[in-house]
Amino acid sequence: MLKRFLLAPGPTPVPPEVLLSMAMPIIHHRAPEFLPVLESAKTGLQWLFQTKNDVLILTSTGTGGMVGAVNNFFNPGDKVVVVNGGKFGERWTRIAQSYGLKVEEILVDWGYAVKPGAVEDVLKKDPEIKGLFVQATETSTGVYHDIESLGKVVKRFGNVLFIVDAISALVAQDIRTDEWGIDIMVGGSQKGLMLPPGLAFVSVSDKAWKKNESSKMPRFYFNFKKERETLAKNQTNFTSAVTLIIGLNEAIKMLRSEGLENVFLRHARLARATREAVKSMGLSLYSKESPSNSVTAIEAPAGIDGQAIYKNLRETYGITGAGGQDRAKGKIFRLAHLGYADSFDVITAIAALEMVLKEMGYSIQLGSGVAKAQEILMQ
Ligand SMILES: Cc1ncc(COP(=O)(O)O)c(C=O)c1O
Numbered sequence: 001m002l003k004r005f006l007l008a009p010g011p012t013p014v015p016p017e018v019l020l021s022m023a024m025p026i027i028h029h030r031a032p033e034f035l036p037v038l039e040s041a042k043t044g045l046q047w048l049f050q051t052k053n054d055v056l057i058l059t060s061t062g063t064g065g066m067v068g069a070v071n072n073f074f075n076p077g078d079k080v081v082v083v084n085g086g087k088f089g090e091r092w093t094r095i096a097q098s099y100g101l102k103v104e105e106i107l108v109d110w111g112y113a114v115k116p117g118a119v120e121d122v123l124k125k126d127p128e129i130k131g132l133f134v135q136a137t138e139t140s141t142g143v144y145h146d147i148e149s150l151g152k153v154v155k156r157f158g159n160v161l162f163i164v165d166a167i168s169a170l171v172a173q174d175i176r177t178d179e180w181g182i183d184i185m186v187g188g189s190q191k192g193l194m195l196p197p198g199l200a201f202v203s204v205s206d207k208a209w210k211k212n213e214s215s216k217m218p219r220f221y222f223n224f225k226k227e228r229e230t231l232a233k234n235q236t237n238f239t240s241a242v243t244l245i246i247g248l249n250e251a252i253k254m255l256r257s258e259g260l261e262n263v264f265l266r267h268a269r270l271a272r273a274t275r276e277a278v279k280s281m282g283l284s285l286y287s288k289e290s291p292s293n294s295v296t297a298i299e300a301p302a303g304i305d306g307q308a309i310y311k312n313l314r315e316t317y318g319i320t321g322a323g324g325q326d327r328a329k330g331k332i333f334r335l336a337h338l339g340y341a342d343s344f345d346v347i348t349a350i351a352a353l354e355m356v357l358k359e360m361g362y363s364i365q366l367g368s369g370v371a372k373a374q375e376i377l378m379q
Helices: 016-021 033-047 062-071 086-100 116-125 147-155 206-214 222-232 241-260 260-280 306-317 343-359 370-376
Strands: 054-059 079-084 103-105 131-137 162-163 184-188 199-204 293-301 331-334
Touching: 016 199, 016 241, 033 184, 033 199, 033 206, 054 062, 054 222, 054 241, 062 086, 062 184, 062 222, 079 086, 079 116, 079 206, 086 103, 103 116, 116 131, 116 147, 116 162, 116 306, 116 343, 131 147, 147 162, 184 222, 184 260, 199 222, 199 241, 199 370, 206 222, 241 260, 260 306, 306 331, 306 343
Parallel strands: 079 103, 079 131, 131 162, 162 184
Antiparallel strands: 054 199, 184 199, 293 331
């Protein structure tokens, strides 16, 4: 028997409380008993997003929310800026271009965070720019972009919408939607929210709703204006993903009882323990700046293939992390500490990593990384 541990940056493990809540018989999405369920999900998401704005609930993966963030607020030919520092930054560009937007990319070396000053320079140069798209956590590199500072920059440009993909950052990072001036923020269910895949969440500011009035792009399924109107009646436009929304309420209940600040502190502690443990094993972080609290990207030691580390962790020890994507494939592997994660997920992952690396010929004192992680987790 091989016991399985899911330590990927999504999907992430679903707690038993949430699984049980979703085992209840299906209720009809237009029946009166569903209205309070949706109402509670709606207010719970506003709490989590730290916003008074509407937070739409869409039946799709996170990318559906990203698509809606593009085609509900712009017109073909509009100029926008995308921070591209990895696979998901690249996704913003591809979505925006597929809807006819003119994209200026700020290319950031993989493993680094965007400099707010660089964004300011680009926005200053061209008053026609209508949006700034960025990831909070760029999952492919394990880097967290400084959303607070970027928000301060964007606030100086009244014509620019600030659009944040927080799909992998939500719950792990303290992101203050209203305080930091985020106009559109996208989340997804299968990450920090401890749910199965299938829901996207999008918060929309008043400034963005104004832009929605003049946006003429084709849309049918992801029609945010219609979703907003229906949400006001505690419904969704199409059949609600009732099971997932019931699970969402249970997950939010768990997060509320822990307290938002404690949730962020837990993620920060697990991330630090992971980082310090791997460093004490002589490994280097791939994120050279601003490593995220959701996922740690680690460079494979010289002469060892990162994909093989990922594969051996999974096949020999049942630990599913993640490999590297695209240009980072083979060079790195990633361990997440996101959502339903605690100290012993980190200790288990580090212990298995020590064993895998030793088996692959890397010189390591077994237990050294675990000891470092324990030291930090006890602080
Ligand atoms: C930062 C980021 N953006 C977007 C996505 C895409 O989300 P989904 O696979 O749910 O469409 C992911 C998922 O890995 C992500 O981590």
